[in-house]
Amino acid sequence: MPDGVDQAIRETAFWTPPELSAPTEIDEVNSSLCHGFIFDMAGVEVEVETGKVRIDRYVTMHDCGRVLHPGMVEGQIRGGFAQALGATFYEELAYADDGAFLTGTFADYLLPTATETPDIEILHIETPSPFTPLGAKGVGEGNCMSTPVCLANAVADALGVAELNLPLTPARVAALIAAPEPALPEAHRDRGAGLGAAKPGDRTLRGEGQARVAATPEAIWAMLLDADQLASIIPGCNGVRKLSETYFKADVTLGVGPVKGRYKAEIKLCDLDPPKAATLTGSVSGALGTGGGSGRVSLSPGEDGLTIISYTYEAAVGGKVAAIGGRLLDGAAKAIIGQFFAALARKAAPESAKTGFFARLLRRRA
Known part of the structure; x- marks a missing residue:
C-alpha cells in the first residue's frame, strides 16, 4: 500500500455444511461429505510355469463428482494405481525367526517402476455432490484401496482358489498352482x-x-x-x-x-x-x-x-x-x-x- 494509506478492508468467513455437525454424545460423526465411488475391472493371465501374473486389461471408473481439473484427477488415479500395484505384487515386510529384518533395502523390498506398470483405461461418471459448493467429491489415492482387491479376485478366479494372501509374488502364485510335493523317498x-x-x-x-x-x-x-x-x-x-x-x-x-x-x-x-x-x-x-x-x-x-x-x-x-x-x-x-x-x-x-x-x-x- 502507498505510504499513509491504511490496509484494505479484510473479511474472513467460515462455512461448514450443516451435515458436518459436531460428534454426538456417543461420539458418532459424519466424517466426510466427499465420498467418491470406484468401479474396477481386471483381465489377467497367470503363467503356470513361473507364477508370473500379467495384466492384459485394467479399466477403472470413478465418480468423483464434478471434475475440476482433469489432468490432476488422472494423475491421482494413475499414481494410486501404481502404488496399489506394489501392494499387490511386490512390497512385503519380511522378518526372520530371530527378528532380523530381511527387506531393509530396495534390493529386497521391491517397488513397481514404469516398466512394470501397465497402461489403464480411465472412465468417469459425474454425479455432483449436493453438499459441496462446486459439486466435487474425493478422488485422491482411490485405487490404493480398490486395485489390490480387484487384482487378487482376478488371480483367484484364474486359479480357481478361494483364498490367497498379498503380495502375489511369483513364488506364492506358483505354490498355489503346483501340486503338493511328493514325500521324500526313504532312501534319501x-x-x-x-x-x-x-x-x-x-x-x-x-x-x-x-x-x-x-x-x-x-x-x-x-x-x-x-x-x-x-x-x-x-x-x-x-x-x-x-x-x-x-x-x-x-x-x-x-x-x-x-x-x-x-x-x-x-x-x-x-x-x-x-x-x-x-x-x-x-x-x-x-x-x-x-x-x-x-x-x-x-x-x-x-x-x-x-x-x-x-x-x-x-x-x-x-x-x-x-x-x-x-x-x-x-x-x-x-x-x-x-x-x-x-x-x-x-x-x-x-x-x-x-x-x-x-x-x-x-x-x-x-
Missing part, C-alpha cells in the same frame, strides 16, 4: 541330516554347473578327501580338520557385499561312488548368520585327459547375511563356487600344463 531322508530345515525368512539358493579340470577323476577324488588340499582350494579357508574319512570341519572367512564374517563349517560326504560321484552336505554358523545345504558332485572322464565335474546344489541362508539382496547372494554363491573350481584346476593340473594355452583356457572357463 538321511541325506540332509544335520543341516536343519530352512526356516521362514531364510534365503534359498539353488544352482548347477560344470567345470573341466586337467586331471584324472582318481586324482580329483583324492584331493576332495585330503584336508590339506581342501584348505588350499576352499575360498577364504583358514584351516580344515579331518575328523573321519567323510567328515570335515573348517574355519572360513566369507564376504557377501557389505557383510563379511568368519564362520565354522561342517562338511559330510555320503552316497559315495568313488571316483565317480558323492553327495556333500554341510552347515555354517557365525555371528552374521547361518546356512546349510547339500549338493551332488559327479566326475566323468572327458577328452584329452580332462575330467568333467558336474554339480547341483541347494542351500538355505539365515540371519543378518540373509538381509543381503537375493540376486547379490546368488551371484556371490556362484562366484565362490567358481573360485573353488578355479583353485582345484590349478592344483590338479600337471606342472607342464599350468603355463600352457590350454591351462589359461581352463582358468577362463572356471
